[in-house]
Amino acid sequence: MKSVTFSEIERVRKGPHRPTSIDPAQRRVLLLLSMVLGLPALVLAFHLVDPTAPLGYIVVPVLLGGLLPAIARTLPGRFEVTTRFSACHLVGTLDDAMAQLGYVPVERGPGSVRYRMRAARWPAWRNADIMVTVRDHMLEVAGPVRTLQALRSQLSC
Numbered sequence: 001m002k003s004v005t006f007s008e009i010e011r012v013r014k015g016p017h018r019p020t021s022i023d024p025a026q027r028r029v030l031l032l033l034s035m036v037l038g039l040p041a042l043v044l045a046f047h048l049v050d051p052t053a054p055l056g057y058i059v060v061p062v063l064l065g066g067l068l069p070a071i072a073r074t075l076p077g078r079f080e081v082t083t084r085f086s087a088c089h090l091v092g093t094l095d096d097a098m099a100q101l102g103y104v105p106v107e108r109g110p111g112s113v114r115y116r117m118r119a120a121r122w123p124a125w126r127n128a129d130i131m132v133t134v135r136d137h138m139l140e141v142a143g144p145v146r147t148l149q150a151l152r153s154q155l156s157c
Contacts, residue, residue, distance in 0.1 A: 004090070004122050006156060007080040039066045076128075077145035079152060082138050090139055094132060097154040101147065103130060111135070115143075 039062055046058045083090060091113060095105060103115040106129075115130040130143035130151070141148060 003084040004155075005082045006152055007082070009077050009079045009145055009152065011145060012076040012078055012142065035066050039063065044085055075145055076142065078140060078142040078149050079142050080138055081155070084137065087137055088133050089137050091132075091134065093155065094139065097151055098130065102153060103152055134157075 042062045043058055045057075046062070047053070047055065067141070081087070081090060095112070098105070098115045103116050104118050105113055106116045107114040111134050115132070128144045128147070129147045130141065130147060133140040133142075141151065
């Protein structure tokens with residue numbers, strides 16, 4: 001698709017935006033460093049608070065809390081598909097790509113389409129809807145970041 005361009009997937013924030021000057025590579029290094037140093041420090045601090053508590057009762061919740069940033073890809077995001085022709089012609093291609101990802105259209109309105117996961121085999125947090133807004137020469141696709149990454153790679157083939 002030479003006449004189609006995709007924007008980067010960006011996270012949608014619900015609250016006020018805080019500008020960051022850290023690039024994504026440095027952000028990952030800081031996250032990894034804080035997990036490598038912070039999680040053992042938390043375990044040690046909780047163990048010092050209550051030395052009689054079994055270590056499993058301390059380590060398991062700390063590790064689960066440490067894994068929360070790993071699910072950040074399921075947070076809401078959006079990207080734009082820009083075309084030289086009318087964007088309504090891309091809706092058929094989008095329907096096919098969404099069908100391959102396991103989504104079906106559940107609501108069609110003038111200028112918008114909502115997709116929902118076909119089967120309920122995934123946990124509820126992965127069963128988020130994909131909302132597509134159709135404009136003159138652009139589609140705006142919003143939904144979970146992980147699904148948007150799969151959709152973007154599906155459409156770029």
